[in-house]
Amino acid sequence: MPHHQASSELHTICDVVRWAMSEMERRGIELGHGTADYWEEATFLVLRTLKLPFDRLQAFWQARLTQDELWEVTENIKSRVLDKKPAPYIVHEAWLTGQSFYVDERVLIPRSYIAEFLEDRLEPWVDPEGVHTVLDMCTGSGCLAILAKMAFENAQVTGADISADALAVARINRTRYGLDDDLELVQSDLFSHLGSRRFDLILCNPPYVTQQAMEELPDEYRHEPALALEAGIDGMDIMRRLMPELKNHLTENGLAVIEIGDGREAFEAIWPDLPVTWLASEEEEDMVFAVKARDLQNI
Numbered sequence: 547m548p549h550h551q552a553s554s555e556l557h558t559i560c561d562v563v564r565w566a567m568s569e570m571e572r573r574g575i576e577l578g579h580g581t582a583d584y585w586e587e588a589t590f591l592v593l594r595t596l597k598l599p600f601d602r603l604q605a606f607w608q609a610r611l612t613q614d615e616l617w618e619v620t621e622n623i624k625s626r627v628l629d630k631k632p633a634p635y636i637v638h639e640a641w642l643t644g645q646s647f648y649v650d651e652r653v654l655i656p657r658s659y660i661a662e663f664l665e666d667r668l669e670p671w672v673d674p675e676g677v678h679t680v681l682d683m684c685t686g687s688g689c690l691a692i693l694a695k696m697a698f699e700n701a702q703v704t705g706a707d708i709s710a711d712a713l714a715v716a717r718i719n720r721t722r723y724g725l726d727d728d729l730e731l732v733q734s735d736l737f738s739h740l741g742s743r744r745f746d747l748i749l750c751n752p753p754y755v756t757q758q759a760m761e762e763l764p765d766e767y768r769h770e771p772a773l774a775l776e777a778g779i780d781g782m783d784i785m786r787r788l789m790p791e792l793k794n795h796l797t798e799n800g801l802a803v804i805e806i807g808d809g810r811e812a813f814e815a816i817w818p819d820l821p822v823t824w825l826a827s828e829e830e831e832d833m834v835f836a837v838k839a840r841d842l843q844n845i
């Protein structure tokens with residue numbers, strides 16, 4: 547990439563967005579971290595580097611950049627297309643159901659389908675009035691725990707993760723949302739540090755990437771912590787440990803809502819008779835399931 551040349555020939559936001567898109571196409575970058583195409587990816591990266599809102603593009607389209615800004619934007623584009631670093635790690639920001647979360651390479655970039663269901667307070671599968679305690683197991687950046695706190699304002703919400711690094715990021719987000727006193731974060735290998743505590747609702751977006759998928763991962767995903775992704779040959783390593791423990795940590799009428807990506811077949815191979823409900827979102831229909839405490843007794 548003729549970087550020096552780019553810096554002297556690009557002037558406006560339109561120029562840098564155009565150049566970013568061309569470079570993305572030339573280098574064949576992979577998407578999957580919050581944007582649908584190169585246009586969205588380029589505008590997100592450029593506008594958020596410049597600390598501008600990405601929904602008011604017209605107002606700034608022909609605005610010229612200062613030399614320092616141009617340097618920063620071109621560095622960030624280079625990082626995106628040459629190092630294949632996902633845009634949210636570059637601008638330290640990921641959006642999920644209209645909320646922004648701080649991210650860096652210590653956590654998975656938020657994209658869980660569970661977020662969509664939380665927008666509707668998980669109705670009709672949950673009676674929101676009956677939710678007094680929520681656990682977000684494998685909380686990572688804390689995104690689902692924070693969205694759960696928004697959905698169930700009066701509930702006590704706890705986020706748990708095995709990774710001290712991830713919890714450091716979750717604490718940043720907790721502070722940003724003014725939830726220091728209202729959101730508990732616990733370092734725990736699954737339930738090991740949660741004693742005999744029970745919750746009305748357990749959310750979990752665990753690692754579920756199969757060994758083969760790990761080997762074929764596009765470069766972008768290799769920037770994410772392997773601990774957040776890999777789950778053995780069939781992607782069920784964490785699930786095999788999690789499922790039998792769930793019944794000891796749900797209240798009598800409790801419900802667990804769990805995301806397993808494209809692992810439905812592997813899941814049903816292990817628990818063929820378990821009555822679970824697959825939740826259909828706008829885009830996908832068998833990525834997330836709900837299971838009731840009372841249906842887990844025989845696991």
Ligand SMILES: C[S@@+](CC[C@H](N)C(=O)[O-])C[C@H]1O[C@@H](n2cnc3c(N)ncnc32)[C@H](O)[C@@H]1O
Nearest residue numbers: 656658684685686707708709735736751752774
């Ligand atoms: C797929 S990420 C989900 C992060 C976040 N909930 C989200 O949806 O963006 C999985 C998370 O599980 C954590 N994790 C992996 N193994 C774990 C274990 N044995 N116990 C608790 N957390 C674990 C990882 O550190 C990572 O933060």
